[in-house]
Amino acid sequence: MxxxxxxxxxxxxxxxxxxxxxxxxxxxxxxxxxxxxxxxxxxxxxxxxxxxSKENLFNSIFSSLLGKYTPELNSILSSPLPLEEKIKLYVEEYIDILLKNPRLTYFVLSVLHRNPDKITKMKIFQSLYNTGNFSTQFYDEVRKGNIKDVDPTQFFINMLSLITFPFTIKQVIMEKNKMSEDTFKQFMHERKQVITEMLILTIKK
Amino acid sequence: MxxxxxxxxxxxxxxxxxxxxxxxxxxxxxxxxxxxxxxxxxxxxxxxxxxxSKENLFNSIFSSLLGKYTPELNSILSSPLPLEEKIKLYVEEYIDILLKNPRLTYFVLSVLHRNPDKITKMKIFQSLYNTGNFSTQFYDEVRKGNIKDVDPTQFFINMLSLITFPFTIKQVIMEKNKMSEDTFKQFMHERKQVITEMLILTIKK
DNA sequence: GTCTATAACGGGATAGAC
DNA sequence: GTCTATCCCGTTATAGAC
Missing domain, CATH: 1.10.10.60 (Homeodomain-like)
Known part of the structure; x- marks a missing residue:
């Protein structure tokens, strides 16, 4: 053992x-x-x-784990960078984090579904889906006519989905496409560019 | 009770x-x-x-549940429709199914993570991620020069992610955007068009 | 097919000695 | 702080009567 x-x-x-x-x-x-x-x-x-208690142990671990990664992601979103740059960095950073912790996404989802009520109470969730500054910037760019008139909420969810979901079905992707661990990593690295281009394409005029 | x-x-x-x-x-x-x-x-x-046994009961239920929905989805993918039409139908049908069964996606994910090994054995998973004919058609269109040279695997995963992931974080989306059940439904209906346009944009020359 | 009763086990948590 | 021993509970599953 x-x-x-x-x-x-x-x-x-x-x-x-x-x-x-x-x-x-x-x-x-x-x-x-x-x-x-x-x-x-x-x-x-x-x-x-x-x-x-076991529950206590879990909460303690969960908070430290998320506290380790969310600050970097949020600092990108709230930085003064131009929108496109921000998207690119966010996608890259997020995927890098998940490549190091492939089970993280499902882990968070399982907490979400185990405590459907506590979501609001757990501050840590706030930081995982934090669009505050990002949405404002998005609206600004729309108003200035720099980007297409796209709903920021839809856009942010697109971004989250494209980044995180593949990790929750990692086993299936590997199985179906006969990938090794390394091939999967490679696939996710390539995905950074795929996703970034895709997202920018949808807002570019 | x-x-x-x-x-x-x-x-x-x-x-x-x-x-x-x-x-x-x-x-x-x-x-x-x-x-x-x-x-x-x-x-x-x-x-x-x-x-x-409980496990048996679960498997029985799981198979009937997926068997109820996967045929429709797969018949769209393997139909002789043109690619863009296919994408549009698939997105709409899939979202409609999940609107009627919002917990379905997480349900499948939880099975996936509880039996990481059984994936191959359970035939039902095959049908959930079935790209056979779709990939062929995709390659054909690329070869003919009708669409951009995009990796069909990346494309299919994009499609799956954009459709299903939002349902796994439904609570968070509703909470963060102060949505009611009805507003969420409305949001997902609008999403059909958002996703379809987005996907087609990425392959259109 | 349907029931009652119970077996057999593993779970989380705690008392109390050191 | 760390241990042993134990409590008490809920769990799945089964034996056996009807």
Whole structure:
């Protein structure tokens, strides 16, 4: 039985690291705290000493995970760059993040569907779908006549869909197109340009 | 406690109908056969008499559900229609299906992630991502010089992403844009045209 | 086919010693 | 902080009567 955590980590970090791997791999329900404890080489009592409950442990992990990536993405969206530049950077950065964490999208979706009510309460979701400055800029460009009159909401959802969805069906894509892990990565790298061009095409006059 | 099934249905159908509603709403793991039995007004033993196990019940439901919708979609893709017409019809039909079953996309994704290995074995998945004839036609049009030289795989994934992904984050979209159920439906109807135009734009010379 | 009762197990959480 | 032992619960599944 191999473990995910090095021995020189603090107990708390060992638990979090092990739990994250298992949650990503098997989802919340199918991951038992017994297995987390076993793999982290501690016992259940200790896990509950640090996190009080499985749910708590999960929330703690979930927040740190998203907190790690959303700031970069949001800083792109709220930067003073021109629209096209922004789109290009956002697509590239987002895909790079997901290439490093292919299960992240489904992970977030599963949280969304497990806690359909808590969405508003969880601040972290706000940052995942943050169009504030972007929409304003979009409207400005439309008003100035620089781009086509496209609904920013539709546009933003197009962008999100094109970037993230392929990762949720990664297995199917690989299977159907006989791709290896490396081929899939290559495919997603090529996709950066495909998506960017596509998005810009829809707004260019 | 209300139930999902009418009294004049056969016991087997009552179970399937009730189970489907619960699986869609709460997912496989969080749905207990106790609750299915309670809502279907039968007892657990009877459920296991008909389906032998929860897993079995699920598979049975899953196959019937997908079998209900995939034929229409595939018949569009393999029809002798011109490419643009095909795309338009596919987008419209798919969105209409998902408007009637908003949870369907996530449902399929959850199966995908719960049984990452079984994908190939389950024939039903084949039909969900079936590009056979479509890809051929696509290549033909490229060869004839009628459309741009675009990778059919990228194109098909674009199409799938744009159609299905919004339904997996329906709650977030509604929340963020202060939409009601009806507004969301309206939004998705408008989306048919948005997506179709977008896709055609990317291949038109 | 349908029921009651119960087996057999695994889950999360906690008490209390060290 | 860390452990062992245990509680209590819900889960799926089955045996056996009707």
């Amino acid at each position: 191999f473990t995910f955590a090095a021995d020189n980590m603090t107990t708390e970090d060992k638990i979090k690291k092990t739990a994250l791997t298992l949650f990503l791999e098997k989802g919340f329900e199918r991951t038992s705290i017994r297995e987390i404890a076993r793999r982290a080489k501690i016992n259940i009592a200790l896990l509950n000493y640090y996190f009080r | 209300f139930t999902f099934a009418a009294d004049n249905m056969t016991t087997e159908d009552k179970i399937k109908k009730t189970a489907l509603t619960l699986f869609l709403e709460k997912g496989f793991e969080r749905t207990s056969i106790r609750e299915i039995a309670r809502r279907a007004k039968i007892n657990i033993a009877l459920l296991n008499y008909y389906f032998r």
